[in-house]
Amino acid sequence: MTIHIEKVNEADFPRLQEIWESSVLATHDFLKDEDFKEIQKLLIPAYFPQVTLYKAISANGKILGFLGIHANRIEMLFIDDQFRGQGAGSALLRFAIQSLKINELDVNEQNKSALAFYQHHGFQITARSDVDGSGKPYPTLTLKLL
Secondary structure, X not given: OOEEEEEOOHHHHHHHHHHHHHHHHHHOOOOOHHHHHHHHHXXXXXXXXXXXXXXXXXXXXXXXXXXXXXXXXXXXXXXXXXXXXXXXXXXXHHHHHHHHOOOEEEEEOOOHHHHHHHHHOOEEEEEEEOOOOOOOOOOEEEEEEO
């Protein structure tokens, strides 16, 4: 699949929210329903504006997934569940590493597929926290390219 990476514009936000929902429902079975709804409600007004966003686009113009970065960190990387395993996540990650010089991220410890994905791409666990960035009881692992 041919995948092109480009910067997100605000008009893309509703599609990014759909992708987030699809991805999280498929990979975050540990997330409480009330926490899912809280994050979902804050995506467009609060979370998206805090990061620089890039989208993975197929040859036919469909947005397959997105990446949010801040400083040298990936803050979010989500792929529409129907397109997982087709190269969009790897394309976004390669872009982040090569073009944006990203070398660090956090991942939910319970999201085993994401952890395996990042480790496959050379990231190593350097720290663990019992809570996520919002202080919720979802353990996170800090991963770095060493």
